[in-house]
Amino acid sequence: QPNRGTKRPRDEEEEEIKARRKQASAREHSRHREEESVALEETDDEKKKLLQIIERDGEEEEEEEEPLDESSVKKMILTFEKRSYKNQELRIKFPDNPEKFMESELDLNDIIQEMHVIATMPDLYHLLVELNAVQSLLGLLGHDNTAHVSIAVVDLLQELTDIDTLHESEEGAEVLIDALVEGQVVALLVQNLERLDESVKEEADGVHNTLAIVENMAEFRPEMCTEAAQQGLMQWLLKRLKAKMPFDANKLYCSEVLAILLQNNDDNRELLGELDGIDVLLQQLSVFKRHNPSTAEEQEMMENLFDSLCSCLMLSSNRDRFLKGEGLQLMNLMLR
Structure with missing residues (x-):
């Protein structure tokens, strides 16, 4: 008969396999517990940091709410x-x-x-x-x-x-x-x-x-308008209006400020004439001889430019410039 002593009984093998599985399971369980512990610590750290941020923000708000005196x-x-x-x-x-x-x-x-x-x-x-x-x-x-x-x-x-x-x-x-x-x-x-x-x-x-x-x-x-125009503002506004840039909110605002500077102010009307401003106004208005303003903002700018032009024409020297610049012909084209 074959010698079975060299071969372990099947029961013993199964016992050892079970024991190894238990050890592996225990190690796995221990590793999971460690990971959970680290995760909890990280969560706690995050909570602490969050609380610190909230407290700091609260303190900053308290400082900001300090009465202004x-x-x-x-x-x-x-x-x-x-x-x-x-x-x-x-x-x-x-x-x-x-x-x-x-x-x-x-x-x-x-x-x-x-x-x-x-x-x-x-x-x-x-x-x-x-x-x-x-x-x-x-x-x-x-x-x-x-x-x-x-x-x-x-x-x-x-x-x-x-x-x-x-x-x-x-x-x-x-x-x-x-x-x-x-x-x-x-x-x-x-x-x-x-x-x-x-x-x-x-x-x-x-x-x-x-x-x-x-x-x-x-x-x-209002009396500071004369000084403002003479300090380079009038020149800058005219330059910005005739700049080859797409129409935008700043161009609209320039036309508005120009109209304000010219309102009831002969000094500024004269300055605009000397800076060739009548030509600038006519050039800007000539855009609308072929088509009407396409937006409410363009419409507003056109009105501001007309306000400026009408204001300037109160001076005879500017009326001469207007005629030389073929202003009448332009107005005629725009009315058609």
């Missing part, structure tokens, strides 16, 4: 002045190394954004003047960093001069407008306009907000 505005202006000075210092020290001053520029942008809250309290505008913040802001209009600094200042000035806000506090408004006019704000705004690239959305918005500042100031103090 003379003391908090003074503190804000002081922070603005410090950051502006620090940025100026770093730019002088490291002119060819933007990494050294870029963070200070972002900090400066942050405080300029925070200062928008002052527009809710025009009674405190006098602090902007007394603490020389207006002069500092005007100085930053020519800043090399148009995106983070000069356009941010334009946005702030636009909100500070919002016509509804100005009427909330006549006294605060007078003080602010006086300081802006004295600082030749329009001349500085025009210099900034010259370097803005309207193909970049932020810079196109900067142009729009610049025109809004002029409109706000002109509505509050």
